[in-house]
Amino acid sequence: MAAQATLHCLTGCAIGEVLGMVIGTAAGLGNVATVVLSVALAFVFGYTLTMRGVLRADVPLRAALKVALAADTVSIGVMELIDNGFVAAVPGALDAGLADALFWGSLAASLALAFVVTTPVNRWMIGRGKGHAVVHAYH
Template sequence: MSQTAELHDAHDHRHAGHQHHDEPHTTISLNRTAFWATLHCLTGCAVGEVLGMFIGTALGFSNMATIGLAVVLAFGFGYAFTMLPLLRAGLGLRRAARLALLADTASIAVMEMVDNLVMLAVPGAMDAPVSSPLFWAALAFALLVAAGAAFPLNRWLIARGKGHAAVHDHHHHHHHQIPDA
């Protein structure tokens, strides 16, 4: 039985008022899956965010232009990091792109919104040069806060068979032939 199916089974039993015998395992598994999905999104966001903030700050872009560049790059790297294993598993480009959009859009959007709000809220962070410890400390703090905000969203989506649940099913079943739609 797939992890998503197990989660749905436990979810259905809880709502039916039954105690499922391995519900604690399912909760741990759900938390673990959500943690890894969040870490995965954080990695793509961090690469894009760091590059965008670094480039924008180094070139003297306005705060809004720097944030815009960072957001575009964060989405780009986030989607790319999801698509690469799917492409390696044999999915076609269109299907891999569609799954990446479904899996990552909500999580990246939350991360980017929170991350950039935190960067704007830390006094001097957006105006600090890239050589400044303030810049890097604020960016690291902002990314951690963003991951904390995205975790419950990822957990909620995965528990409902959405978000990274679809991608994980493909990663776990890549040895089967997956038709490209």
């Protein structure tokens, strides 16, 4: 269940993270602005994917947002810390262009590492009725 929850979270994070990095790099934004954009989009897409399923259960929008915040905030936060920390630690990765293998390779590796690190966090939270466990009542 934890791996499934992490994969669900990773999907939203990856969409936002990749989109933010691509937009920031293509627009010539600085490293800090690009990372901030990526993190913001990761949270938006992560919460949106969770809310989509909860809204299908006829939960009002405000309540669905509360469920998404409770379910995904820690998971997305850990994921973003790990994947952005990894990319920042790879020499030249933040300065690589969209056509560079270093850009895509470091981004892919960062997301894989984030999955590995976040899965036990989600397992711990689910075991305590927190995190993604709160979403299962709406499936």
